[in-house]
Amino acid sequence: MPTLQKQCGGLASPDRCESTDAVLQKKEVIFSEGSLVAGVYFVYKGTVKIHKAWSPQKELILSFARKGDMIGYRALGNDQILPITATALDDVTLCFVALPFFELSLQSSHPLTYALMRFYANALQEAEKRMRNLALMDVKGRVAETLLMLHHKFGADEMGQIAMNLTRQVMAAYAGTTYETFFRMLNELKAEGLIQQTDESLILLDAEKLATLTHTAP
């Protein structure tokens, strides 16, 4: 039973679920902003978006979680209220770890606590970098950043196609812009020969130059 520690040393998901196993369909909400924290989940299969609503029409996607990722950890702060919503973008299989058990694991395992601490430190760095980008970088840079992130997060096949099937709207919500603007930016990047997009596939032709867009002030 208390193998979370060994398995989660690097905070990857355990090989098999010691607890309740959950299967959710596309579009189902796993947990939502404002509700009480019940525990954390490990993603076995599928893709999950972690997002924060603003108006009913608008949201910012904070991150995507997939096979091996933990979700719900953002809630382990001082208050017991979830600050974010998690929604399945695919059919998703999750392993649920109830908070009491997770806390017990943390209490009994220093390495796990230390690993989680480092994990948060990295997440914070990432979040604050994106904070700056959302505040000061122009949309084109944020689109480039989004594409590079997707490539890194989901990988690519032999042909360079990013191994995901997110809609433009979803990508736009990550980049912090509207889908119309996102679309226009993709067109610009296509025209400049930095990316290639056919109906279903998206290929980064010049990752270097894309990266430049994310480093250079407008």
Next chain:
Amino acid sequence: MPTLQKQCGGLASPDRCESTDAVLQKKEVIFSEGSLVAGVYFVYKGTVKIHKAWSPQKELILSFARKGDMIGYRALGNDQILPITATALDDVTLCFVALPFFELSLQSSHPLTYALMRFYANALQEAEKRMRNLALMDVKGRVAETLLMLHHKFGADEMGQIAMNLTRQVMAAYAGTTYETFFRMLNELKAEGLIQQTDESLILLDAEKLATLTHTAP
């Protein structure tokens, strides 16, 4: 010697500096983005801004640190490169804790590691909330949010004056806008009777309504 643990259980600064004590003048840079991590600092006196540059002209201030706050903790991620710059806004006194000693304290103290983990979890929540705000909230909301944060962080005297003397430019850099726009928004808030500002002082007359601005989509 190994009293960091006891003293930093809640991650407040230790009462006296076991290590090197540093005094810096206004505008001096404590550490800067891109350089190697040497350790963490506890602020004893003065105010420090934690910021990330974009162009030479532009920066986003991530947070302010004052008496009792720790800085440099953002660097404890996977790479040893500082992701942020810290600059003194006042004359500042700091206690420096070298990384090896800090790491040793973490290794030997589970409560400290756990406390730091929780601390990061809270910081991450905060950062991601601001991410959403910077992406989707209008400037007026962000200005209101900034004022409420300042009131909370620095407190107010009997007359309600916020106990800080940050320039408008600095406040604007926290709100993620230009100082011209920040100034205009202050005027609007003044006209609406939500704040009162005389040369040196800033008073929140209606914190409730200010908070509303940070909750409502435009």
Next chain:
DNA sequence: CGAATAATATGATTTATATCATAGTTAATT
């Protein structure tokens, strides 16, 4: 103390990006 530098105050102008409008396409659902 007086020069130089940094901060504030405002109006005018520009620009990036959101919003609106409308059509076409694909995907889901009965």
Next chain:
DNA sequence: AATTAACTATGATATAAATCATATTATTCG
């Protein structure tokens, strides 16, 4: 297979906020 709903594609228009311009007032410092 038909109907709805969701996503994509583009042009036209509006607007929030940045940028530019220029005084004015503080503050630093030689």
